[in-house]
Amino acid sequence: MADSLVPVLEAQEKMDTDKMWVIWGPQHPFSHGLWTLKLQIDGEFCTDADPIVGYLHRGWEKETENRDYARIIPMTDRLCYCASMTYSHLYCMTVEKALGIDIPEKAKYIRIVADEVCRIQSHLMWLAAVGTDMGNLTVFLWAMREREYFLDLNVKLCGQRMTTNYPRIGGVRNDTTPLFDRDIIRAVDRFEKAMWDIIYLIDDSSVFVSRMRKISYLTREQCANMGLTGPAMRGCGVDFDIRRDDPYDNYDKIDFEVPVLNKDTKVGDTYDRYMIRIEEMFQSCDIIRQAVKKIEALGKNAPYRIKTPTKVPAGTTFGRLEDPRGESIMYLASDGTDHPYRLKVRSPIFTNVSCSKVMCQGVRIADVPAVLAQIDMCLGETDR
């Protein structure tokens, strides 16, 4: 809670005002999907919040127990339309780990490129949503325009814009298409220039900045304890990125710096949680450039997929990956047959949205959309 608000809240505490619960959702312009936010308000300030999710619960995890391993990949795409590539990547990685196999180098780099394209387009979708939440439709249109270039790259790589169905157990479905490396470098170069238009548009707008600055402070310890992960946590001083600290596939062979804000003060506000995503997009461009070079160095005829057994030996294992929104984990318990015994998905937003109780405390009602926009809600993976 902002220190400046404490006297205000204390003064209100003494006044004989009734607190009341206001229910936002499940259909509400700010909610980006079906969920409800119950806010306890005292005058203009929120004192408590109670998020309610589950409208989209479809038993995803139970459903997978019925299918063989290969037929789950299209389902992983439907967990979240923005992060379909990372979820299928995570699933394939988990099964490969359970099988104990190593996939070809080229597949690893292609997955890195695909993941980072996915990260940029997911962050741009978030930026568009932030624009509408704050009443700036230009940001929405510009971010969506930039996003199209990356969705076009998805089409070039695998034929689909969003539900890509591209990674496979043992590699990726197809090799990069001709001229893909040229197109992706063009798109990235163009994006880095165009992005500054949006940054200036937001940072020069005093309305935008004043609604995000100095509200909803979170400390490093709070983030770690509440389970807030991803860019939101790195904006508040937690120096941890799974790509760097617990590398999977070939991220350890790529030289990149993880953007972390407030490393010293260890406390961040909403604006920091916004800014960190912008920095991450530039970082992703850098990773893409390096990975594309590595793919070129491997040559045209390098293998990109290996054959894998259909039955997975009994045991438990888990895979862990840096999703655009935070830490994704799939926990797989197998029993030696060709379908999983239990597959658990840890969705980053599921835990992040449970933190909204703390994030909303002491915030004005008008600023709640600005605070919760930094969660980057997606209900498909939250409710599963």
Next chain:
Amino acid sequence: MAQVYQSPSVEEIKAALTSEFPQVEIISTAERRVKAKCPREISHDVCQFIHDNLTFEHCSVVTAVDYIDHLMVVYLLSNYYNGVMIDLDVDVPDDDLHIQAVTDIWEGANWHERETWELFGIVFDGHPRLERLLTPQNYEFFPFRKSYKLRSQE
């Protein structure tokens, strides 16, 4: 008070856990991964030790697996200093589905425990608010148990 490790290696975690709790069984270790098993009675103490002395600040996952004759609660705990993860498994007998909640240690475990309760029926003792989260409030069954068959499984 036992030693506090800021950024413990896998070997240090293994040694610290087994010396502090003789009942904890280290099943396997790999690079940045420790898989351990502990009896239900001491699960909360082990979690407290992992949080306080091994500086595992973040609880990634609490979930369960239904092995029909017993259920297994799984904790995936992660360290923000060196990326090590502990996979702590706790067996819960089928006829007494109770285990101590860890929400007082990691606040982030709150929703994971609620979800595990509603889907498997494992009661987390000491949980501040054990209510249904994803499924409708009036459900009286636990859909992720193996005894609950989908139509296509019947």
